[in-house]
Amino acid sequence: MTQQLGIRELAERAKKEGAIDLAQGVIDTDLPTPLVNALHKVPIQKISRYDNKRGVPAYREALVNYLGSRGWNIEVENVMSVAGAMAGITSSLLTDLKPGAKVLLPEPFYIAHEILLNALGYEIVFLPAKIGEQLDWDDVIDKMEDVDGVIITSPANPTGQTASLETLKKLSEAARDKNCLLVLDEMYREFIWDNPPKDDADYQKLDWSKTVLVRSWSKAFAIPGWRVGFAVTSPERIEEMAVCHDALYIGGSTVSQHVLAEVLQNNLPELNQYVVELREMLLRNKAVLEEAFTKYGFIPQPVPATYYMLMKHDRPTDMAVVEELIAKKIVTTPATIFFHDRSKETGFLRIHFAAKEEAARKVAEILTK
Numbered sequence: 001m002t003q004q005l006g007i008r009e010l011a012e013r014a015k016k017e018g019a020i021d022l023a024q025g026v027i028d029t030d031l032p033t034p035l036v037n038a039l040h041k042v043p044i045q046k047i048s049r050y051d052n053k054r055g056v057p058a059y060r061e062a063l064v065n066y067l068g069s070r071g072w073n074i075e076v077e078n079v080m081s082v083a084g085a086m087a088g089i090t091s092s093l094l095t096d097l098k099p100g101a102k103v104l105l106p107e108p109f110y111i112a113h114e115i116l117l118n119a120l121g122y123e124i125v126f127l128p129a130k131i132g133e134q135l136d137w138d139d140v141i142d143k144m145e146d147v148d149g150v151i152i153t154s155p156a157n158p159t160g161q162t163a164s165l166e167t168l169k170k171l172s173e174a175a176r177d178k179n180c181l182l183v184l185d186e187m188y189r190e191f192i193w194d195n196p197p198k199d200d201a202d203y204q205k206l207d208w209s210k211t212v213l214v215r216s217w218s219k220a221f222a223i224p225g226w227r228v229g230f231a232v233t234s235p236e237r238i239e240e241m242a243v244c245h246d247a248l249y250i251g252g253s254t255v256s257q258h259v260l261a262e263v264l265q266n267n268l269p270e271l272n273q274y275v276v277e278l279r280e281m282l283l284r285n286k287a288v289l290e291e292a293f294t295k296y297g298f299i300p301q302p303v304p305a306t307y308y309m310l311m312k313h314d315r316p317t318d319m320a321v322v323e324e325l326i327a328k329k330i331v332t333t334p335a336t337i338f339f340h341d342r343s344k345e346t347g348f349l350r351i352h353f354a355a356k357e358e359a360a361r362k363v364a365e366i367l368t369k
Contacts, residue, residue: 006111010322010331019329020359022289025157025308025352027222028359029281032274034267035221038259047258053246054238055081055230059257062264063230069268071201077235078208080242081228083252085187086112088214088231091245093120093149095237096181101148106135108338110157110185122149126340131159131310131348132301137167141174149181155188155305158338158350162192162305165202175210182211190220190275191282194304208234212241217260219307220275228256282307285353285360292364293351307354310335317345325349328366 010023082088099121154163175182216229299312315321318334335348
């Protein structure tokens with residue numbers, strides 16, 4: 001079997017060649033100090049065991065308090081722990097949909113969503129949108145008539161396009177009316193640059209009967225290896241999802257959940273400040289890399305959200321420009337992999353600006369010398 005080019009493969013190539021990795025969007029910075037302290041403080045001997053399939057109770061309670069601090073008042077029965085966002089998405093899909101079900105996936109898409117849907121035996125219905133343009137949400141609602149599920153990533157990777165809360169409300173109501181599962185992947189919720197919401201209060205307006213929202217701490221706290229996040233939906237669906245999630249992930253990392261419970265309850269101001277400073281670092285990197293790639297001859301596209309930037313190029317193929325940059329010890333991502341037909345060239349590549357600041361400056365030095 002021929003190995004398909006993916007972001008992980010590009011990241012491994014960066015390691016092998018000693019290059020700067022702007023392909024895989026892992027935030028390269030120090031972890032929040034309260035998390036590190038709590039990791040040393042929690043009683044590892046007592047918590048390194050199985051726990052409630054819905055999640056460690058203290059963690060679920062901490063999630064309720066955390067969301068409440070953001071203006072979103074929910075009950076503990078509406079939230080469960082998931083072993084990262086992909087685990088939440090997987091469990092929500094398997095709870096509702098049988099193999100062969102049709103799932104709507106807007107493109108360009110996060111490549112792992114396509115891989116997941118194929119692995120689960122679903123038929124993917126692709127919904128194209130032009131790079132730089134918002135999805136036609138009325139079209140999404142219309143297509144709910146003909147599919148069994150929809151995955152909406154907001155903010156979207158790689159484009160940064162973000163659905164408004166009013167749009168999410170309409171989508172959730174349409175999902176209920178059309179009996180179509182709506183999965184909202186909000187991995188990049190903390191990194192909305194254009195008109196960021198002041199809090200999460202309006203999520204209370206969503207209809208949760210056929211909607212599942214999934215978030216993770218992988219990006220906001222720079223802990224992708226901890227495999228911990230949460231899902232919000234109706235109490236009935238939580239019970240069904242918990243059975244599926246437990247069968248696949250045995251509840252996820254109890255250690256991660258206990259540590260998050262500790263810091264969310266006792267160190268929330270410090271965590272919030274960490275996110276503020278992380279956002280500032282990302283924007284500094286964005287400015288440095290935007291200028292550098294512009295001087296190199298690319299055209300950076302607007303970044304309404306996330307820490308990814310699409311660059312328009314004039315090379316013959318997307319992969320040609322990736323190889324050109326690899327020769328300079330910079331690894332990027334060809335935009336072709338975000339589309340189901342990888343034979344069509346897009347004229348774009350994707351970078352992330354979550355590297356260390358010295359790495360961003362080094363890239364600028366390479367591209368502008």
